[in-house]
Amino acid sequence: MDEETRLIHTGSEPARLGRTVNPPIQRGSTVLLPDAASLYDDDQLTYGITGLSTPVALQNALAELEGATNVTLYPSGLAAITGAMLAVLKAGDEVLVVDSAYKPTRRFCDRVLGRFGVTTRYYDPKLSPEALMGLVTSSTRLIVLEAPGSLTFEMQDIPAIAAAANARGVLTLIDNTWAAGLLFKPLAHGVTMSVQALTKYVGGHSDCFMGSVATCDDAVAKLLGDAMWDIGWSVSSDDAYTMLRGLRTLATRLPRHAENGLAIARWLQERPEVARVLHPALPGDAGHAIWKRDFTGACGLFGVVLKPCSQKAVHAFLDSLKLFGLGFSWGGYESLALNCDPQLGARSIPVDLEGPLLRFHIGLEGIEDLKADLRRGFEALNAAKA
Ligand SMILES: Cc1ncc(COP(=O)(O)O)c(C=O)c1O
Incomplete structure (x- = not known):
């Protein structure tokens, strides 16, 4: 079956x-x-x-x-x-x-x-x-x-x-x-x-x-x-x-999270404010070959490394989002965003990233609405940098 x-x-x-x-x-x-x-x-x-x-x-x-x-x-x-x-x-x-x-x-x-x-x-x-x-x-x-x-x-x-x-x-x-x-x-x-x-x-x-x-x-x-x-x-x-x-409904929801997640991840890769997207289903990701060999799909959770900017700019980005909720956990039907740097300090092996790290969970909303929300975030980030 x-x-x-x-x-x-x-x-x-x-x-x-x-x-x-x-x-x-x-x-x-x-x-x-x-x-x-x-x-x-x-x-x-x-x-x-x-x-x-x-x-x-x-x-x-x-x-x-x-x-x-x-x-x-x-x-x-x-x-x-x-x-x-x-x-x-x-x-x-x-x-x-x-x-x-x-x-x-x-x-x-x-x-x-x-x-x-x-x-x-x-x-x-x-x-x-x-x-x-x-x-x-x-x-x-x-x-x-x-x-x-x-x-x-x-x-x-x-x-x-x-x-x-x-x-x-x-x-x-x-x-x-x-x-x-x-x-x-x-x-x-x-x-x-x-x-x-x-x-x-x-x-x-x-x-x-x-x-x-x-x-x-x-x-x-x-x-x-x-x-x-x-x-x-x-x-x-x-x-x-x-x-x-x-x-x-897991097997019905998960492919939609994956599809939405990859669409947003690819869109983020093109943004000038982004240094790198951390998502094993993206070709070019360090883990892509293993993911392709062992996994049958992706979910809606991934990371985004921004180009260097201040904490003030990161907060301006997050605080201007209207559809993305700010909160811990993930896997629900709704999109979420989080800044991760306060959590990375606990690691034993230093993490080598170009700039601040964000985590996104992409929910089941319409893609264009999510992009519009993120665009608003980047405008706020750039205004805070200026
Ligand atoms: C990878 C991972 N494992 C385990 C947990 C813990 O789950 P719970 O919140 O149900 O304790 C979380 C929660 O965010 C998680 O992200």
């Missing part, structure tokens, strides 16, 4: 879950058991913290999307990343984290993992798989990957890294949010854990938080499941319902 068809039908079991097209929202903490022996039977649903029918319907659908045998759900994308790390790491372990990882991932490594005796080393996203494997020591338990990288959009050779890590017995985790589980299939390339902030494209409407970890590794699935109970994470059935609804 086509991916589009599978996303419409997976995890929907009207015969079992009631006869509506969508699953009922099963709310509940206490679950009533039929007899005393069932109270302590781990094979049954004994408590609503996990296993209610609505989250399970979402887990089944995501397992199909990711080609996974197991999916765990978390209250946010960040909780999925940190939850997976807490599940597999122990004191004395070392984790290698790509320097272009989502910034709160690094904050967790530095502020939390460090306190529990886990060491983090950051590596350059541009390292070859061989050079990256050269950093692995007998303590390295996990390599954290992200492609394209947050804000700077570097691509990594995931299949080669996963193969080499598997050969050394090192686990791998990828933040696969840009690909929304659809455009790139990490598990098919040997990655141990594929993490998504469902908050972005799966939800698709900027109104709900959730994260997922998908795996085909039974031992890792057991660790992830145990950690859910040990730490006490849970997702609400209402939120699982919202995510499942978003998932049904």
Whole structure:
């Protein structure tokens, strides 16, 4: 079946879950058991913290999307990343984290993992798989990957890294949010854990938080499941319902985000104020060959390096936008813009850019309206420079 068809039908079991097209929202903490022996039977649903029918319907659908045998759900994308790390790491372990990882991932490594005796080393996203494997020591338990990288959009050779890590017995985790589980299939390339902030494209409407970890590794699935109970994470059935609804239209929305995004990216490349556009689907981008080989499409998120100008000019640009919202997160139907320089200071390896860095999320609006908005921004930027 086509991916589009599978996303419409997976995890929907009207015969079992009631006869509506969508699953009922099963709310509940206490679950009533039929007899005393069932109270302590781990094979049954004994408590609503996990296993209610609505989250399970979402887990089944995501397992199909990711080609996974197991999916765990978390209250946010960040909780999925940190939850997976807490599940597999122990004191004395070392984790290698790509320097272009989502910034709160690094904050967790530095502020939390460090306190529990886990060491983090950051590596350059541009390292070859061989050079990256050269950093692995007998303590390295996990390599954290992200492609394209947050804000700077570097691509990594995931299949080669996963193969080499598997050969050394090192686990791998990828933040696969840009690909929304659809455009790139990490598990098919040997990655141990594929993490998504469902908050972005799966939800698709900027109104709900959730994260997922998908795996085909039974031992890792057991660790992830145990950690859910040990730490006490849970997702609400209402939120699982919202995510499942978003998932049904993911394969229809994403190509439109990609098309709009590439149209705006190409238009920006021609602007005199722009030094460079960071988008792996653009020919000429450093990551283009890997993107073309491994990904089946793009989303609407990319970076733009401006020619050198003051912070005042950057703020004038952003403050004059009317259609682009200024805000964090992405993946909703609406366009967003953000200046990134305040976030780049945390990196271990200095980022070599010609000028200020902006990030755009291109929504589902009409292209000409978005261009008109950006034109207004550039006029304000130039006026602030003068
Ligand atoms: C690449 C990436 N991963 C993870 C997250 C975290 O998702 P959430 O906001 O659901 O915690 C974000 C949020 O912006 C993100 O950009």
